[in-house]
Amino acid sequence: MKIIVIGASGLIGSAIVSALTPRHEVIAASRKSATHPVDITDKASIAKLFAGLGTFDAVISAAGGAAYRPLADLTDADFAMSLGYKLMGQVNLARLAVGHLSDGGSITLTTGVYAKEPPPNAAAIAMVNSGVNGYVIGAAGELPRGIRINAVSPPLVGPFRLNAAASRVECMTPEDVALAYVEAVEGRSTGRVIDTRSYARRT
Amino acid sequence: MKIIVIGASGLIGSAIVSALTPRHEVIAASRKSATHPVDITDKASIAKLFAGLGTFDAVISAAGGAAYRPLADLTDADFAMSLGYKLMGQVNLARLAVGHLSDGGSITLTTGVYAKEPPPNAAAIAMVNSGVNGYVIGAAGELPRGIRINAVSPPLVGPFRLNAAASRVECMTPEDVALAYVEAVEGRSTGRVIDTRSYARRT
Numbered sequence: 341m342k343i344i345v346i347g348a349s350g351l352i353g354s355a356i357v358s359a360l361t362p363r364h365e366v367i368a369a370s371r372k373s374a375t376h377p378v379d380i381t382d383k384a385s386i387a388k389l390f391a392g393l394g395t396f397d398a399v400i401s402a403a404g405g406a407a408y409r410p411l412a413d414l415t416d417a418d419f420a421m422s423l424g425y426k427l428m429g430q431v432n433l434a435r436l437a438v439g440h441l442s443d444g445g446s447i448t449l450t451t452g453v454y455a456k457e458p459p460p461n462a463a464a465i466a467m468v469n470s471g472v473n474g475y476v477i478g479a480a481g482e483l484p485r486g487i488r489i490n491a492v493s494p495p496l497v498g499p500f501r502l503n504a505a506a507s508r509v510e511c512m513t514p515e516d517v518a519l520a521y522v523e524a525v526e527g528r529s530t531g532r533v534i535d536t537r538s539y540a541r542r543t
Numbered sequence: 544m545k546i547i548v549i550g551a552s553g554l555i556g557s558a559i560v561s562a563l564t565p566r567h568e569v570i571a572a573s574r575k576s577a578t579h580p581v582d583i584t585d586k587a588s589i590a591k592l593f594a595g596l597g598t599f600d601a602v603i604s605a606a607g608g609a610a611y612r613p614l615a616d617l618t619d620a621d622f623a624m625s626l627g628y629k630l631m632g633q634v635n636l637a638r639l640a641v642g643h644l645s646d647g648g649s650i651t652l653t654t655g656v657y658a659k660e661p662p663p664n665a666a667a668i669a670m671v672n673s674g675v676n677g678y679v680i681g682a683a684g685e686l687p688r689g690i691r692i693n694a695v696s697p698p699l700v701g702p703f704r705l706n707a708a709a710s711r712v713e714c715m716t717p718e719d720v721a722l723a724y725v726e727a728v729e730g731r732s733t734g735r736v737i738d739t740r741s742y743a744r745r746t
Contacts, residue, residue, distance in 0.1 A: 411686070419631065455677050456680060461685075463682040478670060
């Protein structure tokens with residue numbers, strides 16, 4: 341498959357690229373990319389990226405930020421950034437990808453377990469993660485030509501595992517999280533919010 | 544209690560006002576109100592309404608629209624309207640209410656079962672309903688002075704019950720849906736998404 345990974349330079353994105361590369365043609369796009377730059381907050385930038393790539397079989401977004409701040413400190417600008425970046429950035433990516441995906445192709449977006457299990461300071465994150473999940477559930481049944489759409493919902497991701505005794509925060513390695521994206525692309529699911537904690541390998 | 548109902552002229556809003564009036568001081572606000580006009584898409588309009596009402600014990604929003612259109616027909620303007628009205632209109636109402644609510648007061652917003660069970664044409668609705676639910680879940684733990692926040696999630700509401708044999712759509716009366724808002728205001732819940740189908744009275 342020809343697979344576009346957006347946010348490919350990030351912790352999760354680079355693990356997705358590594359996981360897919362042995363079996364697929366992977367095109368790595370990101371804000372910083374010299375060859376495939378894209379800013380998902382700018383619809384024209386997404387359109388330009390896709391226009392240069394011809395038809396592809398899957399697009400994965402591991403991009404999108406949102407404000408992590410105490411509720412009382414969240415500003416109008418924090419909400420606008422969160423909506424424009426993690427929510428509409430990814431929704432616009434999904435909307436624009438449809439015209440470029442092959443029959444039976446797939447769209448995979450990124451949300452997070454903070455949609456339903458937010459710690460303090462994550463109200464705006466919970467809002468946009470939940471919004472993306474809702475869009476995925478709503479859009480799945482209306483996509484043409486067998487195109488699928490799913491959201492992957494990771495917990496906190498890091499290169500280390502937090503000591504469970506010291507923190508309630510669950511932490512997964514990017515390599516384990518990437519398995520859920522592989523499953524979303526290679527499998528047949530649609531309209532799912534995939535909790536990556538099912539993919540945590542015991543060590 | 545002194546309770547502000549926003550969207551009080553609507554099908555659900557007027558049923559909420561009727562249900563609360565026997566036991567509480569209810570102030571009915573809506574776009575069309577002569578005495579308490581408010582447009583929740585305009586933060587200044589919400590601030591002006593609250594400034595004229597002193598301290599209150601609860602605010603209920605039964606306001607907020609979103610685009611109901613086929614996925615392929617949803618425009619940038621449809622998404623912007625949906626985000627500004629049902630999502631950020633209600634989130635801004637919640638944010639601004641905090642400074643006016645008494646200790647232990649409550650905020651109740653409206654979402655809908657289309658957040659998780661959307662029919663065709665409801666991708667934008669699923670997105671914003673889910674976004675409001677996420678905000679409620681995220682904000683609940685960070686509100687000061689015992690202030691509570693919940694979302695009420697009704698199915699299709701009408702003055703009639705659809706024939707179950709003729710349609711999968713569930714329909715509730717506004718009077719039954721209003722019971723969930725009463726419970727949200729008079730009860731002790733916070734951070735909940737209340738599915739009003741639990742409140743359907745068998746007839």
